[in-house]
Amino acid sequence: MKLIIGNKNYSSWSLRGWLAAKQSGLHFEEITVPMLGEHWENRKQDDQFQPSSGKVPILWDGDTVIWDSLAILEYLADKVGRDRFWPKDDTARGMARAMVAEMHSSYASLRKEMPMNVRRRIKLEDISEQTKSEVVRILQLWAEARARHGSAGPFLFGTFGAADIFYAPVVSRFITYGIGVPGFAQSYMQAVWEHDWMAQWVASSEEEEWVIEQYETVG
Numbered sequence: 001m002k003l004i005i006g007n008k009n010y011s012s013w014s015l016r017g018w019l020a021a022k023q024s025g026l027h028f029e030e031i032t033v034p035m036l037g038e039h040w041e042n043r044k045q046d047d048q049f050q051p052s053s054g055k056v057p058i059l060w061d062g063d064t065v066i067w068d069s070l071a072i073l074e075y076l077a078d079k080v081g082r083d084r085f086w087p088k089d090d091t092a093r094g095m096a097r098a099m100v101a102e103m104h105s106s107y108a109s110l111r112k113e114m115p116m117n118v119r120r121r122i123k124l125e126d127i128s129e130q131t132k133s134e135v136v137r138i139l140q141l142w143a144e145a146r147a148r149h150g151s152a153g154p155f156l157f158g159t160f161g162a163a164d165i166f167y168a169p170v171v172s173r174f175i176t177y178g179i180g181v182p183g184f185a186q187s188y189m190q191a192v193w194e195h196d197w198m199a200q201w202v203a204s205s206e207e208e209e210w211v212i213e214q215y216e217t218v219g
Contacts, residue, residue, distance in 0.1 A: 001028040002060040003072075004048060006035040009205040010215050012116040012169035016069035017057030019165040022197045023085060024076040028059075034210045070104050073162055085162040092149040096156070096163045099141050103166045110134045114173045115215045118205035124177035124218075138170060139185055146184055154191035168192055 003021050005014035021028050033056065049058065051065045059066045059075065066075045077085040087093045109130040127135075145156040145163065152158030156167070171192045174181060181189065192198055 001026060002031060003028050004031045004033060004056055004058040004060075006033060006056045007205075007208060007210050007212070008032065008201055009118045009208050009210070010116055010212055011035060011056060012111075012172075013055075013069045014057045015116075015169050015172075015201060016165055017059065017072045018201065019168060019197055020069065020073040020076055020085075020162075021059070023073075023160070023162075023165060024080050025084070026076065026080065035212065070100065070166075073165065077162075085165075087149060087157045087161065089149070092157050095145060095149065096161065099145065099156070099163050100166045102141070103170070107134045107138070107170075110138075110170075110173070113218070114177050114179075115218060116169050116172055117176050117215050117218075118172055118202055120176050120216070122177060122218075124179070135174075135179060138167070139181060142167070142185055142188060143182075146188065154188065156188070160195060164192060164195075168198060 001021070003017060005011060005018055008014065018030070035056075048060065049055075051058065051067055055067060057067070057069055057072060059072045061075075064075075066072050073085060087096055109128060113127060113131045114124065142156060149157045153160075155161065156163040171189045173179070174189060175193065193202075
């Protein structure tokens with residue numbers, strides 16, 4: 001398999017696809033293509049990018065191509081067994097699916113005001129009411145998942161899985177922009193941040209030389 005991703009410092013959707021590939025336990029080749037700029041525009045015309053209209057991540061498995069991070073996760077879950085990604089309990093699995101779907105389709109204000117930037121640290125003081133409400137909503141979901149289904153471990157549904165994969169970029173954003181969170185959320189964020197795969201991603205992000213100025217001037 002071959003996974004095409006964007007800059008690790010900035011590409012939240014690439015992080016989700018990459019964590020899903022790691023969670024699958026399957027071997028894959030990782031190809032990083034720096035976003036934006038002339039090189040990015042040229043690479044988007046490559047045949048490997050055509051199925052996704054030039055977006056990342058893209059997973060190639062032989063002649064099979066999957067784009068969109070959630071589609072990649074579900075494809076991999078079908079290959080290796082859904083229990084590797086989703087809780088076994090029906091009630092917990094239903095909630096995890098709903099949380100992942102909400103993350104996949106929502107939180108436009110948060111994404112705009114707090115773009116992912118793994119390397120940066122800034123206290124973001126001026127946050128819109130819409131973004132504040134989205135932060136509160138996420139914290140409420142985390143609290144409910146942890147309280148109802150998190151007894152088996154430090155992650156949202158106990159063990160690391162699809163919900164953590166999809167909320168990992170939010171953890172990164174909260175750390176980057178100094179978002180104050182309650183103690184249970186701090187513990188959860190620490191568990192995600194210190195996960196071996198996340199630590200690998202962060203280390204690689206810090207080694208990247210590419211800089212996208214529009215993401216460096218927020219705040």
